[in-house]
Amino acid sequence: MSERTLRARVAQEVAEVIATRRVGAYQHLTLVAPGVAELARPGQFVALAVGGETSGTLLRRSFSIHKVSPSGTYGGTVEIVVSAVGVGTRWIAERAPHDTIDVVGPLGKAFPLPTSPVACVLVGGGYGSAPLFWLASELRERGCHVEMVLGAASEDRLFGVVEARRSCDGVTVTTDDGSAGQRGWVSDPLPEIIDRTGAGVVYGCGPMGMLESITRVAQAHGAVAQVAVEESMACGVGVCMTCVMPVVGSDGRTRMVRSCVEGPVFRGDAVRWDAFDGGHARVPDDAVGAPKVGGH
DSSP states (O other), X not given: OOHHHHHHHOEEEEEEEEEEEEETTEEEEEEEOXXXXXXXXXXXXXXXXXXXXXXXXXXXXXXXXXXXXXXXXXXXXXXXXXXXXXXXXXXXXXXXXXXXXXXXXXXXXXXXXXXXXOOEEEEEEGGGGTXXXXXXXXXXXXXXXXXXXXXXXXXXXXXXXXXXXXXXXXXXXXXXXXXXXXXXXXXXXXXXXXXXXXXXXXEEESOHHHHHHHHHHHHHTTOEEEEEOOOOOSSSSSSSOXXXXXXXXXXSOEEEEETTTTOSEEEGGGBOGGGEETTEEOOOTXXXXXXXXXXX
């Protein structure tokens, strides 16, 4: 993609916060960003500057787009869900109505949508479920049967259960500690749901271990997995190379690709899950350009 084409598909805006509310363990923000809202598709993300013009925090923070509204009272809006775990995300979560945040987006590849109606299962872990609700709406508009599986460590870490029950044909909830829904992981009820619905596609967003498990279940039950990965993205635009991960190409060869540009959505069966350890990816020995014993 040329630099000119990339610029035409990405906007940078100083967005006003028009709403913010606590949802369980997370903060839900609505930003006025009409340029981003007009261009965005489900599965893409935005990168937010941290700390204002005089901040020493150089790196942006990336968030999946929860929803957009291309038009409205305030103009086009973008909604994000923030888990405040560090200095940068806490600053963003603390923004009040009428505060402004510099936003770049939409970034990355969107979820591919089926060309004809097919049953789909959407699986989200924690606030990783945020982009799945917009996706569910798009799938329902295409005549797809949509079921959702929402999981988290505990009830307060779930996101969107009530909304899912309003917008999907079926909802299953799991928690590691059994505080809500079924005790266990999101992969536990997945085989039954795929078989019962005849699902052809499983969409997922959440921790890498979760995405690996739902990919393996989908493969075993004849469905294709499309997963939005949660790699650390320091720049979000493909420059810094901190989010590279091993993916198998159409030629069968493994390459280290940037999840912020070539992803964040990948076919699950193309990701080299064997190269991940503790959530971090190593360079497989057979990857293109991998170091060889004794040097190049």
